[in-house]
Amino acid sequence: MKKKLILIFISAILTALAFPPYKLGFVAYFSPVLLLYLLDNVRAKEAFAIGYVWGSVFNMALLYGVLWATVPGTFGAIIILALVPAFQCWLYRIVANRSSVLGLILWPLIWTAFDYLRTFSEFNFPWSDFAYTQSYYLPLIQISEITGLYGVSLMVYIVNVLLFSAFVINVQHIKKKIILVTALCLPLIFYVYGLIRIPADSKPGNTRIAIAQGNIGPDIKWENGGDRLSYDTYINLTKQAAQNNAIMVVWPETAMPFYLLHDPAKYHALKSLVDSLNISVLTGIPEYEQVGKNEYIYFNAAALIRPGTYPIQTYSKIKLLPMSERIPFSGRFKILKDIHLGQADFSSGRKPVLFNLDSVKFATLICFESAFPGYCADFCRNGAMFLVVITNDMWFGPSSIPYQHAQMSIFRAIENRVPVVRCANTGVSMFIDSWGRVSNQTKTFVPALEINDVQPAQSSSMYNRYGNWLPMICVVITAFIIAFAFLGRKGYIG
Structure with missing residues (x-):
C-alpha cells in the first residue's frame, strides 16, 4: 500500500x-x-x-x-x-x-x-x-x-x-x-x-489596441479610496494609450470596483474623457439589476464606452467559476444559496454579446470563460473577428494559475484563427496572433501599458465551422x- x-x-x-x-x-x-x-x-x-x-x-x-x-x-x-x-x-x-x-x-x-x-x-x-x-x-x-x-x-x-x-x-x-x-x-x-x-511572417495589423494593466491589489482595490485609485490609474494609462494612437484601450475585469453605470458623476467624467481623447474604453465592471422590491441580482460584467453618441454596450459573464463565483446547483436548490465558502454571489448573464468597434466586431470573455473552447468558438462563428479576455488573476497570488490561465488563450487563438487580446489586472497580459504567437507579454505584479496593431480575422477554421x-x-x-x-x-x- x-x-x-x-x-x-x-x-x-x-x-x-x-x-x-x-x-x-x-x-x-x-x-x-x-x-x-x-x-x-x-x-x-x-x-x-x-x-x-x-x-x-x-x-x-x-x-x-x-x-x-x-x-x-x-x-x-x-x-x-x-x-x-x-x-x-x-x-x-x-x-x-x-x-x-x-x-x-x-x-x-x-x-x-x-x-x-x-x-x-x-x-x-x-x-x-x-x-x-x-x-x-x-x-x-x-x-x-x-x-x-x-x-x-x-x-x-x-x-x-x-x-x-x-x-x-x-x-x-x-x-x-x-x-x-x-x-x-x-x-x-x-x-x-x-x-x-x-507562416514565416505575420501580416501587419490595422486595429491599434492598448492593454492597461493597473496592478491594483485586493488590499487596496476594495478598501476606502480604492475606487478613486483605480479610476485615476486607468485614466492615466488611457491618456498614454491615446497619445500612441490606440483606438481602444482594454481595462481588466472589475477594473472599476464600483457600479460605474449607476454612478452618473463618474460615468459622465469617463465619457467626457473618452470623447476628448477619441478613444474607446472596454472595462470590467460590477453590475446589478433590480428584480423585485429590495431584491437585486449582481453580475460580473464588461462595458464598451465609445466616443460620440454610440450607445453603451454591456455583456454579463455567463460562465461562472464554481465554488468561487457560485455554488453549483444553487440556482435550483435554494438551501445551497445559504452556503458561504468565501465565494461571490453573481448571477449568470443572459446572452452572449458581440461588441462593435467601427466596422470590427469582437467578443469579450471574462476570466474563466476563456477556458471553454466551444463557448469561444460560438462567438467567432457568429462574427467575432478577435477575442478580448479580461481577467483579475490577483486572487491567485504568486502561483502558477495566472500562467496556466494565460496559456489557454493561445489555444483559443489557434482554434478559431483569430487574434486574442488579453488584459489582466496583475498580469499576465499579452497579444496573441491567429497562430498563437505571443507579443507584448507583461510580467506579473507590475503596472504596464502595452500597445499593438491587431489584424482582425477574415476567415474561419475547420474547428470554428464544425465545432x-x-x-x-x-x-x-x-x-x-x-x-x-x-x-x-x-x-x-x-
Whole structure:
C-alpha cells in the first residue's frame, strides 16, 4: 500500500508539473503511465480509490493557487474534481476486466470524452485538459484549428497507452518496436503539420489596441479610496494609450470596483474623457439589476464606452467559476444559496454579446470563460473577428494559475484563427496572433501599458465551422464500449 501511495503521488505531481508555467510538457507523455501501471489487474473498486487519490493530489498540485482566493472553496473543489479521474479509472477497469485490449482503447477516448462533457456540468471546470501541457510547443498544437484542443489531448492520452503497452505489458520485441515508433511518430506528425501551417511572417495589423494593466491589489482595490485609485490609474494609462494612437484601450475585469453605470458623476467624467481623447474604453465592471422590491441580482460584467453618441454596450459573464463565483446547483436548490465558502454571489448573464468597434466586431470573455473552447468558438462563428479576455488573476497570488490561465488563450487563438487580446489586472497580459504567437507579454505584479496593431480575422477554421466533432465521436465510442462491457458483465453478451 505504501509503495502504491508513493507511485500515485509521483505520477500525480509529475503530471501537474507538466502544466504551465514550468515548460515540462514532455512529462505528460509518460507520467500517467504510472497510473495505468497501478490500475493493472486491480478490482474496479480499488481502481476508483486509486483514481480518487491520484485526482486529489493532481488537482491540489495544479490548483494550489486557488487557496489565495478561498481555502474552503479550494478543498471543496478538490473533493469534487477528484471524482472525475476516479470515475474514469473505475470505468476503465470494468472494461479492462472484460477485455484488456478494449480497456486500452477506452483509456484515451474516455479521458477526451470527460474533458468535453465536463464543460457542461454544474461543476464545469475544464482546467486540466492535457492539451495545455503542450501549449509551449507552438507547431505541435496547430492541429487545434481542426480538432480543437481535444485533438492534442487525445494524442497525449494515446501516447500514454502506447508507452504503457511497450514497457509494462509483456509484448513481443518486434511489437514493442512498432509501438514505440508509433508513440514517437504521433507527436512528430502533429509538429510537422504545425511547421507547415505557421507562416514565416505575420501580416501587419490595422486595429491599434492598448492593454492597461493597473496592478491594483485586493488590499487596496476594495478598501476606502480604492475606487478613486483605480479610476485615476486607468485614466492615466488611457491618456498614454491615446497619445500612441490606440483606438481602444482594454481595462481588466472589475477594473472599476464600483457600479460605474449607476454612478452618473463618474460615468459622465469617463465619457467626457473618452470623447476628448477619441478613444474607446472596454472595462470590467460590477453590475446589478433590480428584480423585485429590495431584491437585486449582481453580475460580473464588461462595458464598451465609445466616443460620440454610440450607445453603451454591456455583456454579463455567463460562465461562472464554481465554488468561487457560485455554488453549483444553487440556482435550483435554494438551501445551497445559504452556503458561504468565501465565494461571490453573481448571477449568470443572459446572452452572449458581440461588441462593435467601427466596422470590427469582437467578443469579450471574462476570466474563466476563456477556458471553454466551444463557448469561444460560438462567438467567432457568429462574427467575432478577435477575442478580448479580461481577467483579475490577483486572487491567485504568486502561483502558477495566472500562467496556466494565460496559456489557454493561445489555444483559443489557434482554434478559431483569430487574434486574442488579453488584459489582466496583475498580469499576465499579452497579444496573441491567429497562430498563437505571443507579443507584448507583461510580467506579473507590475503596472504596464502595452500597445499593438491587431489584424482582425477574415476567415474561419475547420474547428470554428464544425465545432467539437472529435470529442463527440469520443463520447459515442466510449458509450458503446462501456455498454458492451456492462452487458457482458450482466451476461447479456457472451
